[in-house]
Amino acid sequence: MKKFALLLTLMLAVATTVFAASKNSATVNIREKVTVGATTLPAGEYKVSWTDAGQVTFAQGKTTVATVPAKVSAGENSQVSVLTATEGSATVLSGLRLKTTNLTFGSEAKSAH
DSSP states (O other), X not given: OHHHHHHHHHHHHHHHXXXXXXXXXXXXXXXXXXXXXXXXXXXXXXXXXXXXXXXEEEEETTEEEEEEEOEEEXXXXXXXXXXXXXXXXXXXXXXXXXXXXXXXXXXXXXXXX
């Protein structure tokens, strides 16, 4: 019985950790080459994770490809949206609208901190 209780406790701890880790992350499909911060991201699927303090990481597989500051705010979005702007000849990632979070990059992110 003690082994069962220990196993149940361990399973709950792992489930809680996995849930907490996925709370501040999402998978985003970027359909065109974009610049975010000083990094150019080719089109593709990225795991985006963020902190409440505004640090956003873009990863492909286990490789982190960019870490940039962002303004993080609550959102209620029915779908994931990738927001871009044109600066000169470059397409710049200006924001991500995720299910429950909005991430804003660029000058708005810098002025928010």
